[in-house]
Amino acid sequence: MIFKSAVRPGDRTGSPPRWRSWAVPLPLIGITVNLGLWWLVTAIFEISPLFLPSPLDVIDSLRQPGRGQYLLDRSLETAQVTLIGFSIAMSGGFVIAVLLATFRSVERAAMPVLVALNAVPKVGLAPLLVVWLGFEIEPKVVLVILICFFPMVVATMSGLASTPAELGELAASLAASRWQTYLKVRVPWALPQIFVGLKLSVPLAVIGAVVAETNNPNSGLGSAIVKASAQFETPLAFLCLVLLGLWSSGLFYLIVGLERWMLPWARAISAQQA
Template identity: 45%
Template sequence: MIARPRARLTRRLVDWGLPVLGLVALVALWWLATIVFSIEKFLVPAPDDVVEAFIGQAGFLMEQTWVTLLETVQGFAVAVVVGISTAMLIASSRLLEKMIYPLLLAVNAVPKIAIAPILVVWMGFGQFPKIVMVFLLCFFPIVISTATGLKSTPAELTDLVRSYDASRLQVFFKVRFPYALPQVMVGLKTAISLAVIGAVIAEFVGADAGLGYVIVQSGASADTPLAFAAMALLGIISIVLFYGLNALEKVILPWAEENR
């Protein structure tokens, strides 16, 4: 009984300690490279230059972080609703699958950076084109993972439930969707990483706020430390959102975690 809590504590220390150790090693190598190779600050700033830029512009950077975070979460939420609904349609009918899948593949094949300027022309420089860009990057992995999960339900399970006179809706919500949830979460975790990329792509093309806008403006003025600080914040947003979904998965799908 005592060994189990100790093993759990050791696992948590490893789970948290190794990423921190990797980050410390990366920062140390970065700092050492700037010293050994005498790299100019406007090319690659040292870690202390980035920290100084962050402290000096903390309020401004937090405002821009909030803008990018809001765009990311809103676009991702829309992609979840529309993506899961589309996957349900695909999984419910082979005819719809043959009709919708080629269209999805065609849309996904178009480079999203090519769509960004068109979205600005259509929708202006506000928040809406950024949300649409996030949606476009998140939609495809959510649909594919959810549809795959829904179609992978063992036939014997659905036959068993139907033998008890269950309706199609009952079979779907009692068997197929719960069985597909681990696969759905895979798609969501893939999409949440792409969501931040989508927001930044849209901000690169046309924006007056957001961390992508900060990076563009910093590059134009050769303020590389500020650009690195913005990139570090983007990394933090991605990590927090990903591990937030990971924690949610452990809460709603504890059995899936145990099976792993």
């Protein structure tokens, strides 16, 4: 036989690699080390909490009466804006990408406009959206959509364009229609790239929500950061930043878990190619 064993030299058959036993604690170790470095910097250089609070100062800020409920309310407001905007950008970006990948003339006409819109600094659009749409949730959601939309379109189009020619010929030989080919062949093959777009867009959605809230300080963690900075409550501002980081990381790894659950074959293919 040509292939005598699928196990690489030095590996034990049926036993997981040693590094996998460290896969779970490694993120905790990384977080602990960074928190320790943060605390050491503030302690060694005796930095005032007004400029750089230590982790203990941030925890003390959380313990103040009523602070937990206040941050929970602001976090839920930011989460609402993030999820609504991200969902619209995800679905709309997918539909637009399919249309652009299907009709080349539409792509040539629309892509320069999309690139130009994406090149506009979104921070400059935020005040204008408030003028156009008011002080409610609408301008915040629109800003999130504008930030997340283009990465979703580009990633989905890249995935649709990467379908092997052999699969297209197979679908044609089975007399599949254009939309059957999309549903059965091109979209499933494009799913890994689509998930790349989702993972890129989720942190951008949180950033867009915060940018909108800083320009429209009525609700959300962005407004909490603005108010805390104005009142020189730097530990509270850092606490809001920590919450935003946790929220963004949680959404990111939720999509990673969904990708691993839906696309186990994608990891197998990439492993074989490696």
